[in-house]
Amino acid sequence: MKDTAYRIDGFKDSIFGVISKLAREHQAFNLGQGFPDFDGPDWLKEFAHQKMQEGHNQYAPFPGTINLRNEVSNYYQKFYQLNYNPETQITITVGATEAIYLVINALINPGDEVVVLEPFYDSYVASIKMAGGVPVPVTMHAPDFNVDSKELAAAISPRTKLLILNNPHNPSGKVWLKDELLAVCEMARKNDLYLLSDEVYEFLLFDGAKHIPTATLNDMYERTITVSSAGKTFGVTGWKTGWICANKKVTNACRLIHQYVTFSVATPTQEALAEGLKRLDTYLPDFVSLYKGKRDFFYQGLKSLGFDFAIPRGTYFMMVPIGSKTKLKDVDFALELIKTYQVATVPPSAFYLKSTEGEKFLRFCFAKKEETLKGALENLKRL
Numbered sequence: 001m002k003d004t005a006y007r008i009d010g011f012k013d014s015i016f017g018v019i020s021k022l023a024r025e026h027q028a029f030n031l032g033q034g035f036p037d038f039d040g041p042d043w044l045k046e047f048a049h050q051k052m053q054e055g056h057n058q059y060a061p062f063p064g065t066i067n068l069r070n071e072v073s074n075y076y077q078k079f080y081q082l083n084y085n086p087e088t089q090i091t092i093t094v095g096a097t098e099a100i101y102l103v104i105n106a107l108i109n110p111g112d113e114v115v116v117l118e119p120f121y122d123s124y125v126a127s128i129k130m131a132g133g134v135p136v137p138v139t140m141h142a143p144d145f146n147v148d149s150k151e152l153a154a155a156i157s158p159r160t161k162l163l164i165l166n167n168p169h170n171p172s173g174k175v176w177l178k179d180e181l182l183a184v185c186e187m188a189r190k191n192d193l194y195l196l197s198d199e200v201y202e203f204l205l206f207d208g209a210k211h212i213p214t215a216t217l218n219d220m221y222e223r224t225i226t227v228s229s230a231g232k233t234f235g236v237t238g239w240k241t242g243w244i245c246a247n248k249k250v251t252n253a254c255r256l257i258h259q260y261v262t263f264s265v266a267t268p269t270q271e272a273l274a275e276g277l278k279r280l281d282t283y284l285p286d287f288v289s290l291y292k293g294k295r296d297f298f299y300q301g302l303k304s305l306g307f308d309f310a311i312p313r314g315t316y317f318m319m320v321p322i323g324s325k326t327k328l329k330d331v332d333f334a335l336e337l338i339k340t341y342q343v344a345t346v347p348p349s350a351f352y353l354k355s356t357e358g359e360k361f362l363r364f365c366f367a368k369k370e371e372t373l374k375g376a377l378e379n380l381k382r383l
């Protein structure tokens with residue numbers, strides 16, 4: 001038989017699939033893949049049920065149901081004073097992952113360069129490669145995961161078209177400060193780049209950290225494309241519902257691809273999420289305090305076991321340095337933890353193209369039931 005397409009050359013099973021499979025085989029406490037092992041709010045599930053019973057079961061309009069687009073528009077206005085027209089600037093997608101794929105494929109021609117800040121969410125690089133683009137990594141250096149402006153400037157060439165930033169940041173849990181964001185934005189403005197701002201953890205902030213959407217910064221509204229995900233905000237990652245907020249031209253380009261890739265997103269869940277977004281004010285304090293409790297509990301547990309690192313201010317991840325426990329690199333140590341200690345984590349070197357810094361860490365996801373976190377800590381005591 002003839003070969004499959006070269007655009008997937010070099011693609012492997014994603015690290016999440018590999019780890020989750022091993023975790024099942026070894027009955028490990030799974031702190032690997034980034035999703036809660038508990039359910040989202042009951043009232044939200046009730047809405048989904050109700051919407052199905054009410055007959056919202058056929059194809060949604062391809063840009064998304066107008067109710068959900070209106071509510072997305074409302075919350076950007078209310079929380080960030082950002083204006084997005086639901087008719088022409090907001091597109092509902094199958095999670096942020098589809099959103100990222102659409103944005104990259106809408107903008108990137110073969111040979112175009114895209115600056116990615118590593119460690120990164122791994123779909124960025126896959127989507128860039130599928131578009132024929134060239135990912136150009138710039139390292140966010142541990143332990144603060146800061147970007148060196150000189151390294152960023154050196155990575156930008158006349159072929160660079162897009163820069164991708166993730167805030168709050170997976171896997172480090174970093175919440176970008178305004179000055180840090182401004183430095184990256186200035187580089188995008190100076191070089192006339194689009195900026196894809198992945199803000200899926202926009203509401204998972206602790207200790208008074210504030211989310212600053214990139215689109216709110218100096219002159220960045222037009223060139224910023226923001227993606228987010230209801231899966232993260234409502235703890236229902238399996239609903240796979242996200243969105244893109246962008247200018248009209250980019251929105252139109254993304255929709256042209258979306259209509260042929262997925263056409264539209266599941267209708268009842270969109271309608272339920274529209275109701276969910278109306279309740280953000282009352283929902284968010286409980287949501288944040290639930291995850292803060294888990295973060296504090298797990299962080300204290302790891303500290304008492306001798307892991308030494310700064311507590312993350314955002315997301316539900318911790319990048320934990322492993323040097324005090326092992327001479328192994330991240331992948332081998334992650335395998336040892338699963339097989340010998342029944343604790344699954346993600347080795348972050350999978351999130352780097354250039355630097356080897358990731359080999360010195362493991363990523364733990366603390367969006368887990370108390371019993372999962374306790375069980376994992378108990379097993380790690382044997383280290």
Ligand SMILES: Cc1ncc(COP(=O)(O)O)c(C=O)c1O
Pocket residue numbers: 034094095096097098121166170198200228229230231232237240241242
């Ligand atoms: C930084 C980042 N972006 C995007 C996504 C994808 O979100 P979704 O599940 O909505 O596709 C994730 C999921 O883990 C993520 O961590």
